[in-house]
Amino acid sequence: MTETSQSTSQRSFMQLKSFINQQIIGQDSLIEKMLIALLADGHILVEGAPGLAKTRAIKVLSQGIEADFHRVQFTPDLLPADLTGTEIYRPQQSTFEFQKGPLFHNLVLADEINRSPAKVQAALLEAMAERQITVGSTTYPLPELFMVMATQNPIEQEGTYPLPEAQLDRFLLHIKIDYPEPEHEKDILHLARAEAIGDFEENNNEDYQAISQQSILNARNEILDIHMADSLEDYLLQIILATRNPGAYGEDLAKSLQYGASPRASIALDRCSRAKAWLKQQDFVGPEDIQDMAYDVLRHRLILTYEAEAEGLTSDDFIKELLCRIAIP
Numbered sequence: 001m002t003e004t005s006q007s008t009s010q011r012s013f014m015q016l017k018s019f020i021n022q023q024i025i026g027q028d029s030l031i032e033k034m035l036i037a038l039l040a041d042g043h044i045l046v047e048g049a050p051g052l053a054k055t056r057a058i059k060v061l062s063q064g065i066e067a068d069f070h071r072v073q074f075t076p077d078l079l080p081a082d083l084t085g086t087e088i089y090r091p092q093q094s095t096f097e098f099q100k101g102p103l104f105h106n107l108v109l110a111d112e113i114n115r116s117p118a119k120v121q122a123a124l125l126e127a128m129a130e131r132q133i134t135v136g137s138t139t140y141p142l143p144e145l146f147m148v149m150a151t152q153n154p155i156e157q158e159g160t161y162p163l164p165e166a167q168l169d170r171f172l173l174h175i176k177i178d179y180p181e182p183e184h185e186k187d188i189l190h191l192a193r194a195e196a197i198g199d200f201e202e203n204n205n206e207d208y209q210a211i212s213q214q215s216i217l218n219a220r221n222e223i224l225d226i227h228m229a230d231s232l233e234d235y236l237l238q239i240i241l242a243t244r245n246p247g248a249y250g251e252d253l254a255k256s257l258q259y260g261a262s263p264r265a266s267i268a269l270d271r272c273s274r275a276k277a278w279l280k281q282q283d284f285v286g287p288e289d290i291q292d293m294a295y296d297v298l299r300h301r302l303i304l305t306y307e308a309e310a311e312g313l314t315s316d317d318f319i320k321e322l323l324c325r326i327a328i329p
Contacts, residue, residue: 042172
Protein backbone atom coordinates (compact mmCIF):
# COMPACT_ATOMS: atom_id res chain seq x y z
CA MET A 1 0.00 0.00 0.00
CA THR A 2 1.58 3.27 -1.08
CA GLU A 3 1.95 6.41 1.00
CA THR A 4 -0.75 8.17 -1.02
CA SER A 5 -3.25 5.36 -0.44
CA GLN A 6 -2.55 5.25 3.27
CA SER A 7 -5.78 5.61 5.24
CA THR A 8 -6.32 8.04 8.08
CA SER A 9 -6.45 5.11 10.50
CA GLN A 10 -3.13 3.79 9.23
CA ARG A 11 -1.45 7.16 9.67
CA SER A 12 -2.83 7.32 13.20
CA PHE A 13 -1.42 3.90 14.03
CA MET A 14 1.96 4.73 12.55
CA GLN A 15 2.08 7.76 14.85
CA LEU A 16 0.98 5.61 17.78
CA LYS A 17 3.71 3.08 17.03
CA SER A 18 6.30 5.86 16.88
CA PHE A 19 4.97 7.29 20.16
CA ILE A 20 5.37 3.92 21.91
CA ASN A 21 8.78 3.23 20.37
CA GLN A 22 10.09 6.44 21.90
CA GLN A 23 9.27 5.15 25.38
CA ILE A 24 9.73 1.38 25.03
CA ILE A 25 13.17 0.47 23.73
CA GLY A 26 14.33 -2.96 22.59
CA GLN A 27 10.88 -4.60 22.56
CA ASP A 28 9.77 -4.00 18.97
CA SER A 29 8.07 -7.38 18.72
CA LEU A 30 6.00 -6.78 21.85
CA ILE A 31 4.89 -3.37 20.58
CA GLU A 32 3.84 -4.78 17.21
CA LYS A 33 1.93 -7.68 18.81
CA MET A 34 0.12 -5.29 21.20
CA LEU A 35 -1.05 -3.20 18.24
CA ILE A 36 -2.08 -6.35 16.35
CA ALA A 37 -4.14 -7.50 19.35
CA LEU A 38 -5.74 -4.06 19.60
CA LEU A 39 -6.64 -4.17 15.91
CA ALA A 40 -7.85 -7.77 16.06
CA ASP A 41 -9.97 -7.08 19.16
CA GLY A 42 -8.30 -9.68 21.37
CA HIS A 43 -6.44 -10.21 24.62
CA ILE A 44 -2.76 -11.05 25.10
CA LEU A 45 -0.72 -13.10 27.55
CA VAL A 46 2.85 -11.84 27.87
CA GLU A 47 5.53 -14.04 29.39
CA GLY A 48 8.93 -12.68 30.30
CA ALA A 49 11.37 -12.09 33.12
CA PRO A 50 10.88 -9.11 35.48
CA GLY A 51 12.06 -5.71 34.26
CA LEU A 52 11.34 -6.16 30.55
CA ALA A 53 8.81 -3.29 30.33
CA LYS A 54 5.68 -5.45 30.25
CA THR A 55 3.76 -3.18 32.62
CA ARG A 56 5.20 -0.05 31.08
CA ALA A 57 4.21 -1.17 27.58
CA ILE A 58 0.47 -1.42 28.26
CA LYS A 59 0.54 1.82 30.25
CA VAL A 60 2.21 3.70 27.39
CA LEU A 61 -0.30 2.17 24.96
CA SER A 62 -3.15 3.55 27.07
CA GLN A 63 -1.52 6.99 26.98
CA GLY A 64 -1.41 6.85 23.19
CA ILE A 65 -5.14 6.30 22.77
CA GLU A 66 -8.21 7.92 24.27
CA ALA A 67 -8.81 5.14 26.78
CA ASP A 68 -8.59 4.53 30.50
CA PHE A 69 -6.17 2.06 32.04
CA HIS A 70 -6.14 0.06 35.27
CA ARG A 71 -3.55 -2.28 36.69
CA VAL A 72 -4.54 -5.20 38.92
CA GLN A 73 -1.83 -7.01 40.86
CA PHE A 74 -2.96 -10.63 41.06
CA THR A 75 -2.24 -12.20 44.45
CA PRO A 76 -3.43 -15.39 46.22
CA ASP A 77 -5.88 -13.42 48.38
CA LEU A 78 -7.56 -11.60 45.47
CA LEU A 79 -11.35 -12.09 45.28
CA PRO A 80 -13.60 -12.13 42.17
CA ALA A 81 -15.38 -9.00 43.44
CA ASP A 82 -12.01 -7.21 43.43
CA LEU A 83 -12.18 -7.49 39.63
CA THR A 84 -15.86 -7.30 38.79
CA GLY A 85 -17.10 -4.91 41.45
CA THR A 86 -19.73 -5.40 44.13
CA GLU A 87 -23.11 -4.18 45.28
CA ILE A 88 -22.96 -1.67 48.14
CA TYR A 89 -25.89 -1.02 50.44
CA ARG A 90 -26.96 2.63 50.67
CA PRO A 91 -28.88 3.00 53.97
CA GLN A 92 -30.16 6.48 53.02
CA GLN A 93 -32.10 5.07 50.05
CA SER A 94 -32.44 1.54 51.47
CA THR A 95 -31.14 0.20 48.15
CA PHE A 96 -28.12 -1.60 46.76
CA GLU A 97 -25.90 0.21 44.29
CA PHE A 98 -23.40 -1.56 42.05
CA GLN A 99 -19.87 -0.20 42.26
CA LYS A 100 -17.89 -1.13 39.16
CA GLY A 101 -14.56 -2.90 39.48
CA PRO A 102 -11.36 -2.46 37.45
CA LEU A 103 -12.59 -4.68 34.60
CA PHE A 104 -14.81 -1.81 33.42
CA HIS A 105 -11.75 0.07 32.12
CA ASN A 106 -10.70 -0.07 28.45
CA LEU A 107 -7.23 -1.50 29.04
CA VAL A 108 -6.63 -3.81 31.97
CA LEU A 109 -3.25 -5.14 33.06
CA ALA A 110 -3.58 -8.45 34.92
CA ASP A 111 -0.12 -8.54 36.45
CA GLU A 112 1.16 -12.03 37.30
CA ILE A 113 -2.20 -13.58 36.52
CA ASN A 114 -1.13 -17.07 37.55
CA ARG A 115 -0.75 -16.02 41.19
CA SER A 116 -4.51 -15.95 41.80
CA PRO A 117 -6.78 -18.97 42.42
CA ALA A 118 -9.34 -20.46 40.06
CA LYS A 119 -12.34 -18.38 41.21
CA VAL A 120 -10.61 -15.14 40.27
CA GLN A 121 -9.45 -16.54 36.95
CA ALA A 122 -13.04 -17.67 36.22
CA ALA A 123 -14.33 -14.14 36.84
CA LEU A 124 -11.80 -12.82 34.36
CA LEU A 125 -12.78 -15.56 31.90
CA GLU A 126 -16.37 -14.29 31.53
CA ALA A 127 -15.15 -10.74 30.98
CA MET A 128 -12.67 -11.83 28.28
CA ALA A 129 -14.98 -14.23 26.48
CA GLU A 130 -18.38 -12.56 26.79
CA ARG A 131 -17.39 -8.89 27.23
CA GLN A 132 -19.74 -8.66 30.18
CA ILE A 133 -19.86 -8.99 33.97
CA THR A 134 -22.59 -10.81 35.87
CA VAL A 135 -23.15 -9.90 39.53
CA GLY A 136 -26.07 -11.64 41.15
CA SER A 137 -28.88 -11.67 38.60
CA THR A 138 -27.73 -8.57 36.71
CA THR A 139 -25.40 -8.51 33.70
CA TYR A 140 -23.34 -5.40 32.94
CA PRO A 141 -21.75 -4.86 29.49
CA LEU A 142 -18.08 -3.92 29.30
CA PRO A 143 -16.76 -1.06 27.12
CA GLU A 144 -16.68 -1.69 23.36
CA LEU A 145 -12.94 -1.12 23.46
CA PHE A 146 -11.77 -3.69 26.00
CA MET A 147 -8.41 -5.43 26.10
CA VAL A 148 -6.75 -7.51 28.81
CA MET A 149 -2.99 -7.85 28.90
CA ALA A 150 -1.99 -10.56 31.36
CA THR A 151 1.60 -11.18 32.40
CA GLN A 152 3.38 -14.28 33.67
CA ASN A 153 6.79 -14.58 35.25
CA PRO A 154 8.45 -17.76 33.92
CA ILE A 155 11.11 -17.74 36.65
CA GLU A 156 9.03 -18.20 39.81
CA GLN A 157 6.62 -21.15 39.84
CA GLU A 158 6.18 -21.57 43.60
CA GLY A 159 2.76 -20.43 44.84
CA THR A 160 1.26 -20.11 41.34
CA TYR A 161 -1.94 -21.47 39.83
CA PRO A 162 -1.42 -22.58 36.20
CA LEU A 163 -4.05 -21.15 33.85
CA PRO A 164 -6.57 -23.75 32.64
CA GLU A 165 -6.62 -24.56 28.95
CA ALA A 166 -10.10 -23.02 28.57
CA GLN A 167 -8.81 -19.66 29.73
CA LEU A 168 -5.60 -19.86 27.73
CA ASP A 169 -7.71 -20.34 24.61
CA ARG A 170 -9.41 -16.98 25.30
CA PHE A 171 -6.12 -15.18 24.76
CA LEU A 172 -5.65 -14.10 21.18
CA LEU A 173 -1.85 -14.21 21.49
CA HIS A 174 0.71 -15.68 23.86
CA ILE A 175 3.79 -13.50 23.50
CA LYS A 176 7.21 -14.45 24.83
CA ILE A 177 9.74 -11.66 25.27
CA ASP A 178 13.44 -11.73 26.07
CA TYR A 179 16.11 -9.29 27.18
CA PRO A 180 16.85 -6.36 24.83
CA GLU A 181 19.90 -6.39 22.58
CA PRO A 182 23.11 -4.91 24.05
CA GLU A 183 22.95 -1.87 21.76
CA HIS A 184 19.48 -1.05 23.08
CA GLU A 185 20.56 -1.22 26.71
CA LYS A 186 22.49 2.04 26.38
CA ASP A 187 19.45 3.80 24.91
CA ILE A 188 17.41 2.53 27.86
CA LEU A 189 19.90 4.17 30.24
CA HIS A 190 19.63 7.48 28.37
CA LEU A 191 15.82 7.31 28.42
CA ALA A 192 15.73 6.57 32.15
CA ARG A 193 17.97 9.57 32.88
CA ALA A 194 15.92 11.86 30.64
CA GLU A 195 12.71 10.81 32.37
CA ALA A 196 14.26 11.27 35.81
CA ILE A 197 15.01 14.94 35.12
CA GLY A 198 11.76 15.54 33.22
CA ASP A 199 13.33 16.22 29.80
CA PHE A 200 11.66 13.35 27.97
CA GLU A 201 8.02 14.26 28.64
CA GLU A 202 8.68 17.90 27.89
CA ASN A 203 10.41 17.33 24.55
CA ASN A 204 8.71 14.25 23.10
CA ASN A 205 5.03 13.99 24.02
CA GLU A 206 3.67 17.52 23.72
CA ASP A 207 2.89 17.28 19.98
CA TYR A 208 1.32 13.83 19.99
CA GLN A 209 -2.44 13.57 19.51
CA ALA A 210 -3.99 10.50 21.13
CA ILE A 211 -5.98 8.20 18.82
CA SER A 212 -9.73 8.22 19.34
CA GLN A 213 -11.58 5.00 20.04
CA GLN A 214 -13.60 5.55 16.88
CA SER A 215 -10.38 5.50 14.83
CA ILE A 216 -9.53 2.11 16.33
CA LEU A 217 -12.99 0.77 15.47
CA ASN A 218 -12.62 2.12 11.92
CA ALA A 219 -9.24 0.42 11.61
CA ARG A 220 -10.75 -2.91 12.68
CA ASN A 221 -13.25 -2.65 9.83
CA GLU A 222 -10.47 -1.85 7.34
CA ILE A 223 -8.56 -4.96 8.43
CA LEU A 224 -11.50 -7.20 7.61
CA ASP A 225 -11.35 -5.87 4.03
CA ILE A 226 -7.67 -6.79 3.56
CA HIS A 227 -7.44 -9.25 0.67
CA MET A 228 -6.48 -12.86 1.36
CA ALA A 229 -6.24 -15.18 -1.62
CA ASP A 230 -8.29 -18.39 -1.49
CA SER A 231 -5.11 -20.45 -1.66
CA LEU A 232 -3.71 -18.61 1.36
CA GLU A 233 -6.94 -19.07 3.28
CA ASP A 234 -6.67 -22.80 2.59
CA TYR A 235 -3.03 -22.69 3.72
CA LEU A 236 -4.05 -20.99 6.98
CA LEU A 237 -6.71 -23.61 7.65
CA GLN A 238 -4.29 -26.38 6.73
CA ILE A 239 -1.95 -25.22 9.50
CA ILE A 240 -4.74 -25.34 12.09
CA LEU A 241 -6.09 -28.68 10.87
CA ALA A 242 -2.57 -30.13 10.93
CA THR A 243 -2.44 -29.58 14.69
CA ARG A 244 -5.48 -31.87 15.01
CA ASN A 245 -4.12 -34.52 12.67
CA PRO A 246 -0.33 -34.19 12.86
CA GLY A 247 0.13 -37.82 11.80
CA ALA A 248 -0.56 -36.75 8.21
CA TYR A 249 2.79 -34.91 8.31
CA GLY A 250 4.87 -37.48 10.11
CA GLU A 251 4.63 -40.14 12.80
CA ASP A 252 7.07 -38.17 14.95
CA LEU A 253 4.68 -35.21 15.04
CA ALA A 254 1.75 -37.47 15.93
CA LYS A 255 3.66 -38.79 18.94
CA SER A 256 4.49 -35.25 20.10
CA LEU A 257 1.01 -33.70 20.24
CA GLN A 258 -1.87 -34.63 22.52
CA TYR A 259 -4.42 -31.95 21.57
CA GLY A 260 -4.53 -29.46 18.71
CA ALA A 261 -5.98 -25.99 18.22
CA SER A 262 -9.68 -25.11 18.30
CA PRO A 263 -11.64 -23.17 15.64
CA ARG A 264 -10.96 -20.08 17.76
CA ALA A 265 -7.33 -20.43 16.61
CA SER A 266 -8.42 -20.27 12.95
CA ILE A 267 -10.25 -17.00 13.59
CA ALA A 268 -7.31 -15.60 15.57
CA LEU A 269 -4.74 -16.48 12.92
CA ASP A 270 -6.92 -14.98 10.18
CA ARG A 271 -7.46 -11.68 12.03
CA CYS A 272 -3.87 -11.34 13.23
CA SER A 273 -2.43 -12.06 9.78
CA ARG A 274 -4.66 -9.37 8.29
CA ALA A 275 -3.72 -6.91 11.06
CA LYS A 276 -0.01 -7.57 10.52
CA ALA A 277 -0.34 -6.96 6.77
CA TRP A 278 -2.34 -3.77 7.46
CA LEU A 279 0.34 -2.46 9.82
CA LYS A 280 2.93 -3.10 7.08
CA GLN A 281 0.72 -0.94 4.82
CA GLN A 282 -0.04 -3.83 2.50
CA ASP A 283 -3.48 -4.34 0.99
CA PHE A 284 -3.08 -8.13 0.88
CA VAL A 285 -1.96 -10.92 3.21
CA GLY A 286 1.22 -12.81 2.34
CA PRO A 287 2.25 -16.31 3.50
CA GLU A 288 4.96 -14.74 5.69
CA ASP A 289 2.28 -12.87 7.64
CA ILE A 290 0.52 -16.14 8.46
CA GLN A 291 3.77 -17.88 9.38
CA ASP A 292 4.97 -15.04 11.60
CA MET A 293 1.72 -14.98 13.59
CA ALA A 294 1.37 -18.77 13.86
CA TYR A 295 3.72 -19.00 16.85
CA ASP A 296 1.93 -16.45 19.04
CA VAL A 297 -1.51 -17.74 18.04
CA LEU A 298 -0.78 -21.45 18.55
CA ARG A 299 1.85 -21.85 21.28
CA HIS A 300 -0.68 -21.71 24.14
CA ARG A 301 -3.32 -23.75 22.33
CA LEU A 302 -1.25 -26.90 21.75
CA ILE A 303 -0.89 -29.59 24.41
CA LEU A 304 2.21 -31.70 23.96
CA THR A 305 2.49 -35.31 25.11
CA TYR A 306 4.44 -36.16 28.24
CA GLU A 307 7.01 -37.95 26.10
CA ALA A 308 7.61 -34.82 24.00
CA GLU A 309 7.98 -32.64 27.09
CA ALA A 310 10.39 -35.16 28.62
CA GLU A 311 12.54 -34.88 25.51
CA GLY A 312 12.60 -31.09 25.88
CA LEU A 313 10.33 -30.34 22.91
CA THR A 314 8.43 -27.04 23.13
CA SER A 315 5.31 -25.81 21.36
CA ASP A 316 7.50 -23.47 19.31
CA ASP A 317 9.63 -26.40 18.15
CA PHE A 318 6.50 -28.26 17.07
CA ILE A 319 5.09 -25.24 15.20
CA LYS A 320 8.40 -24.63 13.43
CA GLU A 321 8.58 -28.23 12.26
CA LEU A 322 4.95 -28.20 11.16
CA LEU A 323 5.42 -25.03 9.10
CA CYS A 324 8.42 -26.64 7.38
CA ARG A 325 6.33 -29.62 6.30
CA ILE A 326 3.27 -27.77 4.98
CA ALA A 327 3.68 -26.58 1.41
CA ILE A 328 3.36 -22.84 0.85
CA PRO A 329 0.94 -22.01 -2.01
